[in-house]
Amino acid sequence: MTAPRHYTPLFFADEALALAAGHRPCAFCRREAWRDFQRAWVTATGLSQRAPEIDKALHRARLDRDRRPATHIADCASLPDHSFIRTTKAPGRLEGAAFLPLTARGYAPALPRPEGPVTVLTPLPLLQVLRAGYHPALTRDQDRASWPDSRG
Template sequence: MARQNRVTPEGQIIAVPTRGMFMGNRGILHDAEGRIVTPFRLRAWICCLTSFKGRQRKVMSPGHYTELFFLDEATALAAGHRPCAECRRADYNRFRAAWARARLGDDPRAPEIDRMLHTARIRPRTHEKLVHRAPWQGLPDGAMVRLTNGPALVLGPHLLPWTAGGYAAALPRPGTGDAAVLTPAPIVATLSAGYAPELHSSAGAMSQSR
């Protein structure tokens, strides 16, 4: 049986058999039986490598943080996670530099970034995913939007519907109007300022298939 530890662009934690490209955590979310009992414990929601310095972990061990998995980095960013400052130091520094270029903070540090992201990704009491509106034309590559049938990745003139196993066939990106954006606004600004997330291989294949 698949564990409930895969994160969607909506920030939901679901059970699917595939692992994804990245791991991350939000603290200890599971009980002794491996059941998810809370959506987060910490403000620091991070996106990590699946392998680092040969460290070995037993997934969902009692008393240890819950290992979460993401299809790719765009998925993690949409859910409100940022690059880990330890295992992904170079990416974290690129993220910080783009954050500063987006005028979100002159010398941003992890606690400051985490505080801003926490207010931008979920409602305080209900923990409901926050969605904001933005013009289609201004959305950067790597942002995620909510369509009628589910999340989709913005990539050039295309929208790539998200699935747990990869991206589906490309749809045309609207040229006018506003989108319902899943990626928190500060991260959208960081993407616009030059941070390029690592995408699942299916993103390239589907965007070139049209």
């Protein structure tokens, strides 16, 4: 655990996955993305754009009462692009009419977007930020080959 107001070294395969885990862009190393996120945050939530307040709100949103990752059920058609969901096949990212399952080696080939209710992994305030127009940095197809192999 890091001390408050200090850098926390967290790294994800892409930003959509970081959002699904309840995290925001780094204000130091990704300054432009941070500013875009702040604008979308204020538009979506009406809350403060200050990092400490955003971090507190995200922390509350990412855990349930039992301190497990919070999830909820929603109609898949209502979810914005880059939301993460869990299906019986795998967790993955929504993009247009596609569902991109996440594997240890990156995103698998696209499947059709599920229909009906799904388990949503992206916390509610971050779904609002995506709806407000925030565009996360995504893993490009050519980057997949560099992901670690799940065989260790």
